Amino acid sequence: MPVLTVTTQAVDDIRPLIPLVDPRHPLVFIRRGQGIAGLGEALRLEFRGPDRMREAADTWRRVAAAARVTDELGIPGTGLVALGAFAFADDSTATSVLIVPSVVIGRRDGVSWITRVDCDSALPAATPAGAEFRLGLRPGSLDAAGYTSAVESALQHLRAHELSKVVLARDLVGHLPDGADLRLIVAELALGYPDCWTFAVDGLIGSSPETLVRADHGTVTARVLAGSAARGVDALSDQDAAARLATSTKDLDEHHFALESLMTSLRPHARTLIASELPFTLKLPNLWHLASDIEGTLTDGSSSLDLIAALHPTAAVAGTPTSSALALIAELEPFDRGRYAGPVGWVGADGDGEWAVALRSAQVDDSGDITAWAGAGIVADSDPEKELAETRMKFRPIVEAFG
Numbered sequence: 001m002p003v004l005t006v007t008t009q010a011v012d013d014i015r016p017l018i019p020l021v022d023p024r025h026p027l028v029f030i031r032r033g034q035g036i037a038g039l040g041e042a043l044r045l046e047f048r049g050p051d052r053m054r055e056a057a058d059t060w061r062r063v064a065a066a067a068r069v070t071d072e073l074g075i076p077g078t079g080l081v082a083l084g085a086f087a088f089a090d091d092s093t094a095t096s097v098l099i100v101p102s103v104v105i106g107r108r109d110g111v112s113w114i115t116r117v118d119c120d121s122a123l124p125a126a127t128p129a130g131a132e133f134r135l136g137l138r139p140g141s142l143d144a145a146g147y148t149s150a151v152e153s154a155l156q157h158l159r160a161h162e163l164s165k166v167v168l169a170r171d172l173v174g175h176l177p178d179g180a181d182l183r184l185i186v187a188e189l190a191l192g193y194p195d196c197w198t199f200a201v202d203g204l205i206g207s208s209p210e211t212l213v214r215a216d217h218g219t220v221t222a223r224v225l226a227g228s229a230a231r232g233v234d235a236l237s238d239q240d241a242a243a244r245l246a247t248s249t250k251d252l253d254e255h256h257f258a259l260e261s262l263m264t265s266l267r268p269h270a271r272t273l274i275a276s277e278l279p280f281t282l283k284l285p286n287l288w289h290l291a292s293d294i295e296g297t298l299t300d301g302s303s304s305l306d307l308i309a310a311l312h313p314t315a316a317v318a319g320t321p322t323s324s325a326l327a328l329i330a331e332l333e334p335f336d337r338g339r340y341a342g343p344v345g346w347v348g349a350d351g352d353g354e355w356a357v358a359l360r361s362a363q364v365d366d367s368g369d370i371t372a373w374a375g376a377g378i379v380a381d382s383d384p385e386k387e388l389a390e391t392r393m394k395f396r397p398i399v400e401a402f403g
């Protein structure tokens with residue numbers, strides 16, 4: 001086991017964080033200007049297969065126990081941290097990673113800090129942004145017509161009561177120009193979607209509105225999203241869209257499945273789990289969502305990595321029941337989801353951490369190949385054309401950031 005020497009020190013207010021990171025391999029997890037950004041890799045742990053998250057949880061406990069940490073702040077994100085991204089499927093070819101950056105810079109509640117791991121680097125300086133670039137993303141292995149026909153096939157299974165919900169995604173592809181500065185994409189997402197988690201971990205870049213789980217000193221929280229509607233074109237039609245979403249049986253059903261799956265998986269680890277009685281409408285620049293916030297007290301000392309292992313995949317990204325939904329996804333989606341819809345976030349030495357569901361995201365490979373994904377929850381009374389339109393809205397953050 002490596003013995004990492006980790007030192008956190010407070011520094012003068014640093015903002016923004018994004019210009020400080022590597023242009024081609026940005027490491028970022030931020031929301032509303034707060035969070036962590038990293039440079040370099042002091043340690044990289046890779047995992048694969050059905051036990052990838054449990055193995056990560058066990059390995060991380062050992063890494064953290066061996067580390068020599070000096071942390072004068074002791075707030076979420078200081079001390080030893082790893083940023084991570086996990087594959088969606090057990091049989092994915094995508095590796096799941098935990099990366100301990102050599103240098104972490106962070107900002108939370110007006111406090112800024114630098115953490116150095118096995119090094120004594122100076123505070124990183126902002127480097128000038130690269131040239132603007134624009135690229136179009138085109139259909140990948142499932143185009144619009146393929147998607148609606150996959151939804152039609154799913155409807156046959158749903159109407160035969162083989163399952164209650166399945167989340168089907170489609171893909172877009174493109175190629176990054178040589179020398180492109182990915183911080184431009186990250187900054188655009190962070191500015192456009194300030195209330196979402198903007199992340200960049202090992203080439204997985206996106207802005208997710210969904211908190212899979214957050215563990216902080218014994219308190220566990222989550223935000224479940226499922227059920228979506230287009231924003232209106234003016235104030236009145238926008239309010240109308242939100243009101244229709246909040247009363248749509250189809251969307252409330254879709255949401256109910258997602259909330260229940262999360263509560264059922266969390267119950268063995270927490271007590272006094274509280275969710276609002278009815279979902280609320282969450283306004284994003286590109287759409288409305290039905291959302292529920294959940295809070296409870298951890299009872300079994302689970303780390304945030306143990307919790308993502310217990311919770312993934314929720315019905316917001318797979319369906320209900322989980323095993324039938326995963327089988328149907330494997331049958332109808334002609335691609336590997338990679339890390340799309342998997343957990344992305346960070347974990348600290350004590351196991352606390354914040355993990356989002358990697359939605360509204362794209363994977364940029366070292367070759368420059370880009371794949372983006374977006375999906376929609378399908379229930380028995382879904383309309384294939386409307387689900388296709390929903391995936392278009394969900395692609396908007398990524399398509400507009402690259403385009």
Ligand SMILES: C=C(O[C@H]1C=CC=C(C(=O)O)[C@@H]1O)C(=O)O
Pocket residue numbers: 167169210225226227228289315316317359360373374375376377378394
């Ligand atoms: C699967 C996605 O969104 C999920 C999260 C929120 C709302 C959803 C929906 O209304 O279908 C999806 O369950 C995606 O963005 O690719």
